[in-house]
Amino acid sequence: KNQVEQSPQSLIILEGKNCTLQCNYTVSPFSNLRWYKQDTGRGPVSLTIMTFSENTKSNGRYTATLDADTKQSSLHITASQLSDSASYICVVSAAGGYNKLIFGAGTRLAVHP
Amino acid sequence: DAGVIQSPRHEVTEMGQEVTLRCKPISGHNSLFWYRQTMMRGLELLIYFNNNVPIDDSGMPEDRFSAKMPNASFSTLKIQPSEPRDSAVYFCASSLGTSGVEQFFGPGTRLTVL
Numbered sequence: 001k002n003q004v005e006q007s008p009q010s011l012i013i014l015e016g017k018n019c020t021l022q023c024n025y026t027v028s029p030f031s032n033l034r035w036y037k038q039d040t041g042r043g044p045v046s047l048t049i050m051t052f053s054e055n056t057k058s059n060g061r062y063t064a065t066l067d068a069d070t071k072q073s074s075l076h077i078t079a080s081q082l083s084d085s086a087s088y089i090c091v092v093s094a095a096g097g098y099n100k101l102i103f104g105a106g107t108r109l110a111v112h113p
Numbered sequence: 114d115a116g117v118i119q120s121p122r123h124e125v126t127e128m129g130q131e132v133t134l135r136c137k138p139i140s141g142h143n144s145l146f147w148y149r150q151t152m153m154r155g156l157e158l159l160i161y162f163n164n165n166v167p168i169d170d171s172g173m174p175e176d177r178f179s180a181k182m183p184n185a186s187f188s189t190l191k192i193q194p195s196e197p198r199d200s201a202v203y204f205c206a207s208s209l210g211t212s213g214v215e216q217f218f219g220p221g222t223r224l225t226v227l
Contacts, residue, residue, distance in 0.1 A: 046215045089156070099211050
């Protein structure tokens with residue numbers, strides 16, 4: 001069964017600190033992996049999209065890594081800001097057809113001053 | 114660009130009533146998705162349209178749910194009759210193509226069925 005699992009479920013850090021969120025998946029065949037940020041009361045917003053051949057991709061203070069061999073990804077946030085408080089959702093697209101998205105449950109991050 | 118537009122933003126209704134959610138995708142996008150998000154199940158795809166044609170409706174929970182896309186700039190998701198377990202946030206998303214492209218989500222409609 002195609003699944004995406006994220007850890008931790010929730011995380012609290014102090015402003016200015018770094019953090020890393022984890023994502024493991026069993027989706028096969030694999031097409032691409034995305035990280036979305038979802039602020040409370042809003043729709044998800046894409047941070048990065050990585051294909052099989054990409055190991056790392058950055059978007060400002062967000063850096064995503066992908067190990068397609070171990071089927072693991074991470075999202076590293078550098079120098080966190082209060083505005084980083086949100087849910088971060090790992091999403092994997094299965095190859096074939098129309099590349100249906102399979103969503104993880106998300107990690108809820110709270111950045112405290 | 115205004116992004117994906119959804120209405121209403123909030124809907125409170127009583128069990129048994131008909132509910133219609135509306136979506137206007139980003140102009141020029143040819144793929145439209147309806148998702149449902151709950152605390153228990155996270156985000157789930159309900160139905161996917163490509164060029165106004167339903168391609169995958171395997172995520173539609175049951176016959177009480179129906180979706181239409183009469184033209185490239187408008188889609189509806191209808192629940193009739195509604196039940197308390199339908200309470201969730203419903204998102205519409207659109208994209209230009211599907212493979213490896215970004216999906217842009219609307220702000221969602223929070224549905225509460227009493």
